[in-house]
Amino acid sequence: MDEVLGIAKRMNVKPLLVTLVNGAFFPFVCSWLCNTNHMGIHSQVLILTTDMETRNKIQNLWSDVKVVAVSGKSFKGEQEYSHAGYIRLLNFRSHIVLKLLLDNVELLLFEVDAVWFHNPIPLLSKEKGYDILVSHVSSRPNLVAGGFIYMFPTIRTKELWKMLDDRLSSLDNKISSMPSNKTISEEQNDQVYLSGLVRKRLRGIRPKYLSLELFADGKWYNLPEIKRNNSQPIIVNNNWLIGTSIKISNAKKWGHWFVDEDNFCNGNTGKI
Numbered sequence: 001m002d003e004v005l006g007i008a009k010r011m012n013v014k015p016l017l018v019t020l021v022n023g024a025f026f027p028f029v030c031s032w033l034c035n036t037n038h039m040g041i042h043s044q045v046l047i048l049t050t051d052m053e054t055r056n057k058i059q060n061l062w063s064d065v066k067v068v069a070v071s072g073k074s075f076k077g078e079q080e081y082s083h084a085g086y087i088r089l090l091n092f093r094s095h096i097v098l099k100l101l102l103d104n105v106e107l108l109l110f111e112v113d114a115v116w117f118h119n120p121i122p123l124l125s126k127e128k129g130y131d132i133l134v135s136h137v138s139s140r141p142n143l144v145a146g147g148f149i150y151m152f153p154t155i156r157t158k159e160l161w162k163m164l165d166d167r168l169s170s171l172d173n174k175i176s177s178m179p180s181n182k183t184i185s186e187e188q189n190d191q192v193y194l195s196g197l198v199r200k201r202l203r204g205i206r207p208k209y210l211s212l213e214l215f216a217d218g219k220w221y222n223l224p225e226i227k228r229n230n231s232q233p234i235i236v237n238n239n240w241l242i243g244t245s246i247k248i249s250n251a252k253k254w255g256h257w258f259v260d261e262d263n264f265c266n267g268n269t270g271k272i
Helices: 002-011 023-035 052-061 084-102 121-125 155-175 190-199 218-222 225-229 244-253
Strands: 016-021 045-049 066-069 107-110 114-116 132-136 144-151 207-210 235-237
Touching: 002 045, 002 066, 002 084, 016 023, 016 084, 023 045, 023 052, 023 114, 023 244, 045 052, 052 066, 084 107, 084 144, 084 155, 084 190, 144 190, 144 235, 155 190, 218 235
Parallel strands: 016 045, 016 107, 045 066, 132 207
Antiparallel strands: 107 144, 114 235, 132 144
16 A cells, blocks of 8 residues: 555646556456547556556556556456445455545546546546535436546545545455355445435535536436437446446447457547
8 A cells, every 4th residue: 555655646646547457357447548548647547456467467558557556355357246346346445545535645536447538637627615526327316426536635535535434444344254246235335335425415525516418427328319419428437237248348339449359459539
């Protein structure tokens, strides 16, 4: 963890773009880096991997991007939504975010299974009077999206995230002996916990809910064609799908996949 904090400090960027992946998400990392290569943001990106092998594979292809292996725990293979292994992985991510916030790092927590049509950073970073910028979830108004969160390191943000971290630590203890494929209640995860804390404005947190039209989730792909064609999202998250192969197939179907079979950029420019 000290290595992560040290690298973040040396990068000295605002915001720091942070994501955590395991080996199963290596193709998504490559696709996202190709997707955003022209946006001039890679110097702000810090990719955290759960193992050294994945770290080395990314670094060999993208030597200019900061990549750090951060875990001695086993998060190998595909971690399925709402299963113990998946929950442990996201809890670990939240623990890292707390450390960064406590070190006064302004950050965007993001996931690489999204398509970015435009660079969202100029729009997000200029927001004033808020502690945290969160995205809506289609058809679930009480939830915020766990995979795209902009955080200013204010006292309120730090205190809120500490409350989240305490709850996740308790959850970690509860599921510590469970196998990775053990199903966990959908009410027991970082997204649900965070949504409740933000909704109740605990610790006086000042959130801004980002427009679902601009920061769309996977339901965008199911919109009527005329509505989809008239939309202008900045990013679209490839969620509401379970499994990496299904996500990749969907991205390819819509022309939102940016690598060839060897994970080199395929020249796709990512049109809406």
